[in-house]
């Protein structure tokens with residue numbers, strides 16, 4: 001469909017026994033029901049993301065950047081995306097190292113594209129993680145979406161793969177409406193002229 005945008009949902013945690021895939025699966029259902037997106041979920045646990053980076057920055061290396069073969073599904077998903085939802089927990093008042101590594105292996109893939117956040121954790125619902133992500137993604141010329149979803153004390157707030165808060169689908173719709181608007185606006189802008197990064 002011409003007006004459908006490619007949405008990539010990233011599962012940021014790779015920990016054994018993690019909760020991230022439950023949240024990502026629900027977000028993917030909301031996005032498919034929304035209708036504005038062609039949805040792909042990329043789970044970082046399925047991708048090779050080493051901590052040791054090459055000598056040069058991906059900012060300057062272009063397509064020749066020496067990424068491992070096992071990173072290709074992530075790189076091509078990021079490349080083809082019109083919009084992102086990052087699903088992140090909170091680890092020590094920030095986001096997981098797996099997510100930072102995945103971000104740092106790429107640069108232009110994020111540029112002039114919108115990113116929304118769905119977070120979960122203890123009392124703060126992952127908001128510390130999202131604040132840090134907003135900062136980092138601004139450096140990559142991404143556009144972060146104001147209205148995110150945060151699930152505090154997720155261990156009591158979810159049941160059978162669904163959030164118990166009856167307002168959660170409405171909040172998700174607001175996030176997805178804003179993401180669609182930005183995805184369309186930024187895709188048109190990217191097609192009209194190269195972003196002056």
Ligand SMILES: Cc1cc2nc3c(=O)[nH]c(=O)nc-3n(C[C@H](O)[C@H](O)[C@H](O)COP(=O)(O)O)c2cc1C
Pocket residue numbers: 013014015017018019020021089090091092093094120121122123124125126
């Ligand atoms: C290393 C580590 C640090 C954590 N730090 C925080 C924290 O600062 N704030 C918080 O709300 N929860 C914290 N938690 C709890 C996580 O939010 C919770 O374990 C969550 O399930 C992690 O997401 P995951 O299951 O997808 O890995 C921490 C968990 C781990 C493993």
